[in-house]
Amino acid sequence: MAQQQALITITGYVGANPTQFNKDGMPHASSFRMASTRRYFDNRTQQWKDLPTTWITVKAYRNLSENICQSLKKGEPVIVMGALATETWADQNGKPQSRIVLEASAAGHDLNRGVTTLRKFVKPNDQHQPEAKGTEPRVGADPFVRQGSVAPVEIVVPEDDEAAEFSGDTGEFDGDIY
Structure with missing residues (x-):
């Protein structure tokens, strides 16, 4: 029988x-x-109040780990989804210790607190790359990527007359999107 694990989400x-x-x-x-601090509205005082802050260690692996290291910085609002796990070890005196960690399966900026931009990385073996109409793609390295961590990013810059425009009236894009 497979072990079931519930996913939790923490902001x-x-x-x-x-x-x-x-x-x-x-x-x-x-x-x-x-750091996650729950808040509640106290009807008696008509004010928002904070409960004690919960500190949790978040661990990530593989691509998610690389993207987290390149994207998240101290003080930024985040939302993390994953499974809780218990780590155990013996301290210097041989006494058993343990802590709960959140093994992340997804993470990102909390868009309730601001906006962010996604830079999707082109994988070296990706055969589904967009082609610009009538223009040669310009290839360059993303300046925010650490050397050797991922493949170069293909940057396609459309001609001015091919640029997509967003219509606020219809909620649709007019033109090609790259």
């Missing part, structure tokens, strides 16, 4: 910049501390 703020902990030759792995 909060990045408490420290993500750090890598993987060893050479192993898949990318990282962690960061996250």
Whole structure:
């Protein structure tokens, strides 16, 4: 019988910049501390009140880990979904210790608190790359990517007359979207 794990979602703020902990030759792995403070409205005082802040360690692996390290910074609002896990170890005196961590399956900025922009990476073996009409694509490296972590990003710049325009009236794009 397969073990079932419930996914939970937590919102909060990045408490420290993500750090890598993987060893050479192993898949990318990282962690960061996250602060989540629940609030409630006190009808008696007619004010919002904070409950104590819950601090949790978030761990991520592989592509998610790489993207977290490049995207999230201390103080930014985040939303993380994943499964809870218990880590155990013995301290310096041999006494057993444990803590609960959130093993992330998805993470990103909390869009209730601001806006963000996605930069999708082109994989070296991706055969479904967009083609610009009548223009040669301009290829360049994303300046925000650490050297050697991902493939170069293909940047396609349309001619001015081919640029897509958004119509607020109809809620649709007019033209090609790249």
